[in-house]
Amino acid sequence: MSRGLRSLTEAQVRELGRTGGSPAVLDRLAADQDARRLLLLRAVLDSAESAPRDRLPPAALARLRLHWTVLEEADRADRAATRTVLHYPLLGPWAQRCLRLLAAPRAPTGSTREADHLGAVAAAAAVRAGLHRTFRLVARGGRLALPTLGVLDLHGAPGAPPSPLVELVTDDGTLTVLPPAAPPVVVRPAAAGGRPSADPRWIPVHLLRASAGTVLLDDLDLYRTADSGLERHGLAPAEALGKEPRDRWEEAWASVAPLLAVGGRQRLDDLTLLRCLVPLAPPPGAATAGGGPLHCSGTRREAFGAVLSSTPQSPAFLAATLVHELHHIKLSALAELAPLHTADGRPRHWAPWRPDPRPFDGLLQGTYSHAALADYWQRFALHTTDPALRDLAWAEHARCREQVTAVLPVIAGSRSLTPAGRVLTDELLAHHTALGARPAPAGHRARAAAYVATARAAWQRRHPAAPGG
Numbered sequence: 402m403s404r405g406l407r408s409l410t411e412a413q414v415r416e417l418g419r420t421g422g423s424p425a426v427l428d429r430l431a432a433d434q435d436a437r438r439l440l441l442l443r444a445v446l447d448s449a450e451s452a453p454r455d456r457l458p459p460a461a462l463a464r465l466r467l468h469w470t471v472l473e474e475a476d477r478a479d480r481a482a483t484r485t486v487l488h489y490p491l492l493g494p495w496a497q498r499c500l501r502l503l504a505a506p507r508a509p510t511g512s513t514r515e516a517d518h519l520g521a522v523a524a525a526a527a528v529r530a531g532l533h534r535t536f537r538l539v540a541r542g543g544r545l546a547l548p549t550l551g552v553l554d555l556h557g558a559p560g561a562p563p564s565p566l567v568e569l570v571t572d573d574g575t576l577t578v579l580p581p582a583a584p585p586v587v588v589r590p591a592a593a594g595g596r597p598s599a600d601p602r603w604i605p606v607h608l609l610r611a612s613a614g615t616v617l618l619d620d621l622d623l624y625r626t627a628d629s630g631l632e633r634h635g636l637a638p639a640e641a642l643g644k645e646p647r648d649r650w651e652e653a654w655a656s657v658a659p660l661l662a663v664g665g666r667q668r669l670d671d672l673t674l675l676r677c678l679v680p681l682a683p684p685p686g687a688a689t690a691g692g693g694p695l696h697c698s699g700t701r702r703e704a705f706g707a708v709l710s711s712t713p714q715s716p717a718f719l720a721a722t723l724v725h726e727l728h729h730i731k732l733s734a735l736a737e738l739a740p741l742h743t744a745d746g747r748p749r750h751w752a753p754w755r756p757d758p759r760p761f762d763g764l765l766q767g768t769y770s771h772a773a774l775a776d777y778w779q780r781f782a783l784h785t786t787d788p789a790l791r792d793l794a795w796a797e798h799a800r801c802r803e804q805v806t807a808v809l810p811v812i813a814g815s816r817s818l819t820p821a822g823r824v825l826t827d828e829l830l831a832h833h834t835a836l837g838a839r840p841a842p843a844g845h846r847a848r849a850a851a852y853v854a855t856a857r858a859a860w861q862r863r864h865p866a867a868p869g870g
Contacts, residue, residue, distance in 0.1 A: 408433075409738055411824055417735055418828025420728060420773040421667050427674060430734035434705040435488045437737065441496045442487065448503040449516060456503060461513040468523040475523070475530035482529035482593075486522060489549050490676050490707035494624040497703050514539075518623070525550050527571040529593045536569040541623070545569075545578070550590040551605040552621045555580050578603075592617065607642070609650060609678070613658035613669075617677040618642075618650055625679045626709070629701055636697055639680035639712070646680070646712040656716035657723065663784050664724070664777040671727045674734075676706030683711050698722045700729045717790070721797070724777045728770040741765065741822035742815065750811065751864070753804045753856040758864060761817060768808055772829055775801035779836055799841035799849035805833055807853050 413426045422430075449457055449465050457465075475483040486492070495518055502512040520538045525547040527534045538545060545553040545567050555565065568579040574593060578586040580602075588603045589595025597605060607618040619625055626638040639646070661668040684697040696718060698710040708726045713719035735741070744761035752759045752767050759767065778798035785791050812818075813826050840846060 409735070414735070414739070414821055414824045415828045417731060418825040419832045420769070420776050420829075422670070422731060424670055424673065427670060427731075430731065430738070431674060431706075433738055434734055435484070438488055438493060438496075438705070441493070441500075445496050445499045445503070445516075445519075448500055452503045452512075456505075456509070456512050457516055458513065461516055465516050465519055468519040471523040471532070471534055472519075472526055474534075475526040475532055478532055479530040482531075483526045485529060486526045486549050488676070488706075490701075490704040491619065491622040491624050491679070492522065492548060493703040493705065494627050494629070494701065498624070498628055514541075521545070521547050524569055524571060524576075528574060528576050528590060531573050533572040534570070536571075537566050538569060540565055540567050540580075546621060546623050547576075547590075548622060549606060549617065550576075550592050551588075551603060553578050553580070553586060554602050554604055555583070607647065607650075609654040611655040611658065613654060613661075613672055614675075616654070616675055618647075618680065619677050620680045622679075625707075626681075629699075629709075631681070631699075631709075634697075635685040637682045639682050642680055642712075649712050650678075650680070653713040653716045653719040657720050660716055660720040660781075661723070661777075664720075664780045668720075668724055668777055671731070672723070674706060674727050674730050675708060675723065677708075679707055679709040681709050681711045696722070698726055700726050700733070702733045705730065705734060717793070721774060721777070724773055725770045728773040729766055732766055732769045735825070739821035740819050741825060742817045742819060744815065744817035751808070751857065751860045753807050753853045756859070756863075761812075761815065764808060765812055765822075768805055768812055769829065771801045772805050772809075772833060774798075775805060775836055776832070779839065779841075782841070783839065795841040795845045796848070799845040800852055802833070802836060802841075803846070803849040803853045807857070809833060 408429065409426070413422075413429070416422050416426055446465065446469055449462055472483065472487070495515070499512075499515045502509045502515055517539055520536055524534075524536045524538065527536075528547070528550060540553065540555055543555045545555070547553075553567070555567070565581050567581070570577040570579070574589055574595060576588050576590060580586070586598070586600050586602050588598035588600065590605060591597045592606050592608060604621065606621055609616050609618050620639050620642050631637060642650070658669060658672075661672070681697055683695075695714060696711050698708065700708060708723065708730075710719070710722050710726070713722065742761060742765065746760045746762065748758040748760045748763070750759045750761060750764045752764055754767055754771065775798055778794045778801060782791050782794035782798060785794060809830060813830055818826060841849075
């Protein structure tokens with residue numbers, strides 16, 4: 402089994418099985434993901450070099466090489482600053498899209514446009530690293546987005562064409578943008594340690610600052626939900642957050658650390674995996690009473706460190722969302738280091754938190770995140786001094802624990818678990834059993850059991866031949 406775990410020990414996998422993970426373990430997960438990101442970016446360059454010229458014309462390849470050189474220079478000048486850009490979660494979806502286009506069996510449209518985005522990445526790195534460089538980049542639809550920093554909006558600029566070439570000059574952390582037929586824009590991006598610009602053409606990425614740390618609230622990045630499949634579920638990214646939702650994000654972030662701390666030190670440690678928050682639009686029907694769920698959230702395996710979420714209804718909602726989604730991030734990162742199962746991807750399993758059939762991997766992911774929520778809410782209930790929050794916490798704990806109880810035997814009994822998956826599952830089973838030593842009040846347990854039984858009955862009606870039905 403040790404060969405399958407690579408650089409993680411069995412004891413460290415057991416930590417993760419308890420929905421824990423020391424700072425050293427979390428750092429190892431992040432370091433592995435960061436190394437994979439650099440390899441992915443290198444694969445983009447290598448694929449571009451070998452791509453047919455009808456896929457990537459010589460001029461586009463020359464630009465890509467130039468921008469890669471700037472990234473190497475920025476990395477030598479200030480590695481930490483440059484890696485902030487290269488490891489940014491939303492760079493992953495762009496790189497994956499680039500690779501797909503460059504390797505497509507037929508010459509696709511858009512491969513040159515996607516390859517040119519590396520110039521915006523290089524410009525952002527040059528700003529952060531303090532390099533003096535000049536760029537000529539294309540503004541898509543009149544907007545030029547620099548990952549981790551912000552967007553230059555050229556709409557309404559005198560004489561500006563729809564997608565102009567824009568000249569940028571970076572120097573000692575200052576960004577000077579020279580749009581055609583318009584006054585220059587000079588900013589020191591706040592996300593890179595400068596001050597907010599008063600120029601309305603520059604829209605910075607919003608920074609959330611609180612005791613939980615500083616994190617980007619990114620409603621600007623071009624790839625924040627690209628190729629995510631959100632539209633299949635009727636979901637969409639939030640566009641240009643207004644004052645009210647931004648204030649709600651600020652309020653929730655300001656209070657999230659104390660709420661997580663009530664659930665134990667581990668939940669604060671888990672925040673080290675969070676690198677950006679991506680606002681989502683409310684789910685379908687949320688605006689009408691009883692019309693649908695009020696909140697939605699998710700993660701993307703290709704965007705390690707990003708949590709996508711609709712505007713939190715309260716700080717407690719955000720805290721629970723982070724516990725849930727950061728455990729998806731944890732488990733996905735662990736699975737990259739040590740495969741946990743060999744099951745196929747056929748959706749056939751019942752999960753009491755979803756109406757649709759789940760593949761084994763989805764069942765494992767959901768079970769793990771709900772086990773973490775059961776742990777968090779139990780600790781919260783045992784330690785909070787607020788009676789109303791205590792009652793809420795017991796209700797949430799009872800529901801999550803009952804849901805895990807219903808499906809954990811399916812995972813534990815699977816022959817598709819690898820040795821690492823078996824270690825993780827055995828520890829998850831033991832931890833789940835231990836939570837039962839301090840149960841929720843009987844009323845909450847009864848309501849949770851009825852909730853899961855109703856979900857199972859509904860599943861049996863819809864999928865009579867599937868497991869769990």
